[in-house]
Amino acid sequence: MNIGFIGCGVISIAHLEGLEELKKANQQTFELTAVCDLNEDRANTFAAHAEERLGKHPAVYTDYQKMIKEEKLDAVSVLLDHDLHHIVAEHCFASGIHVQMQKPLAISPFYGRKILADAKKYNRVLTVSEPSVLGAENVAMARAIKDGIIGSVNMVMDYATVTLNRTFFAGTAWRHFKGRAGAGWINDHGVHRTHMFTEVNGPIHEVFAYAEIFEKELSDGTTTIQPTGEDTSVTVFRFDNGGLGHWMCSTAAHGEKMSGVWIYGSKGCFRPGKHAALENGQIIPAKDLIAQYAPEVAAHPFAHSYVELWEAIAEQKAPISSGERGLEALSIVFTALESALIGLPVKVEDVMNGVSHAYEDTVIKEMLADRRG
Template sequence: MTVRLALIGCGGIARAHLRGYAAIRAAEPELFELVAVCDANLVAAQKVAADASEWQERAPAVFGDVADLLAATDCDAADICAPHFLHHRLGIACLEAGLHVQVEKPIGITVKATRRLIDAATRAGRQLATAENVRREPGPRTAHWLIHERQLLGTMQSFFVQETRPPQRPTADEAELPPWVWRDDCLLGGGGQVLDSGAHFCDTIRYLFGDVEQVYGRVEQWRPRPVRRDDAVVHDDREDTFVAQLHFASGMSGLWSYGAAWPGHRLNTVVYYGSEGALVDPGDIYHGPRLTAMVQLADGTALSLADLHQEHLAELGAAGRARLFPHGLTDGFALEVYDFLTAVRDDRPPEVTGTDGLRAKAIANAIYESNAAGQAVRVAEVIDGRIDAYQRPINERWQI
């Protein structure tokens, strides 16, 4: 079967998906054809269609509206790279038209929106994937192996993950203020860094350490950032600082904090501790652990993640390497879209399902909910909707 694919939303991240599709097309041309592209901004969709026609014979059809795409084409699957407030609307429309669907992270703007997507997939009997590139890269794959198979670090017990940056200076000239985009408005984006890049961190910690049970979070905005909407100067809604304490079902605990408002000193600490040693990542919180990370054991032994990756590859053998890095691909976007395409072809669940996406995003939402409640919250109660004070206005805005 050649999967007939639609790409919906042709902005920033769609370009990374497109590079992944181009690499897969070169390695396994019969796996899929990009049949249609759609963006409310037709120029963006036309540009993606033109790029795709450089690596497949036929240019994809171009649409400005998903309803038109679904009426005019016979696609098997859709890859949705649209703003957060549209994920459930576009996803449900595609699922109800019988397509398998992959949705960019965070899978839904709220927990309730995500549950609607999952229910639509169940009703339609179609696969629902959360697009998650980070865990598929060599660093996180090797970290998972050294923790769970090599058991180099003993029992995982704690982590300390902190990053701060200086504030962005507001421009002196009002005309140069950044335009209001969907990310700056919590009713459109669902939240700031906790939920946005934080979706990657939440997926990574679930992948490495399992489910989080309880969360205590504080979320703050210390330096309102002016942005321009039409002719008015308004403020970016997003938090610039948060501190979260996470408690896992396994007994592990972790401290995750981030601040984009802090002058004078940049902080960057990413350390995961087990009973026998630590994994120390000099990279950023949201795209790691990277191969530049080190393992430091209790007896003073230091091992680089890059060397451990070579050991992991050797131990995997040809079949294991083909499973984790098919066609030698190591780019997380190429691997994520390959998993989605083969899940559709083989009618099996993708590695990161809609439910996985829900469980990861519920950790981020639990941080906002804990802040709203002024107390620790159980992630299960955020998932089942008993705790939703932070998300309620967003659900009301989108009639979810």
């Protein structure tokens, strides 16, 4: 099948690595036949990288609507700012093209529901390329935990702080505006975590959070902005199964960054990316868990994301990282922000279904006021 990339920015190169891994393994999925970016130099440079890694130079476009009209594409991967996800997805579905969306599914739950509805309306496949639940290591983790390796999960702790020194995350200013990114880092980075939390321990019922914008001004030396997305959030939550979680993320840390996830169960602790530590002292490294639980899964999460997309199209196989799961992950983030805004605990279901939307309204207002609204 033929695939096109829309957006050739920061993350797109990691997707080439995924396709390259599949090519080296002789696993037929997609041929990258076209790429598009508003920035023509970026699109051309990316096409040259694609040729080096995949052996074929894709056609280059600066207008994605032209690309989907002129190229015979089965699918696209959408690698764009979050406010564009729902717009581009609808155009692609309406042109008969299946979509792999980058996280977060959309700029807000309302637009996430719209993407799901459009996929259904045009009878097209939608997957979310969510690396925290894809790739052999992450699949092995989820399968091992569901298999009871650490007993029943009763506590998740997740802390992530980065030291931007008042510059832009990933060099991109748009990430700091909620009208472009949906929220601050709690959305951009946070959906990875909420997707992983629910993958290993089921739905989250209720969330309480505080959120702040500590850094009122950011600059890369050329551009100076006043961010509207939160740079720090501290959250507690309860899973449907009674387990508790404590989760924080911040791009406003100075001096020392930190990152760590601990998933505690009644028989041990799982450290994603590291090992399972059991109460009897046994440490099971990730590689042993992969051998036991996910030997058939591609190692690179993005390689796996293309296998998922291909199997969903060709074999109607349900993807692990579906649009529905992407909407759930996004809704948990928005539940935290809803809670921080109104000062009360909020049920995820209420935000996912559009019953509670005070925070989301502020995002949509800013998005619509933006030039691209």
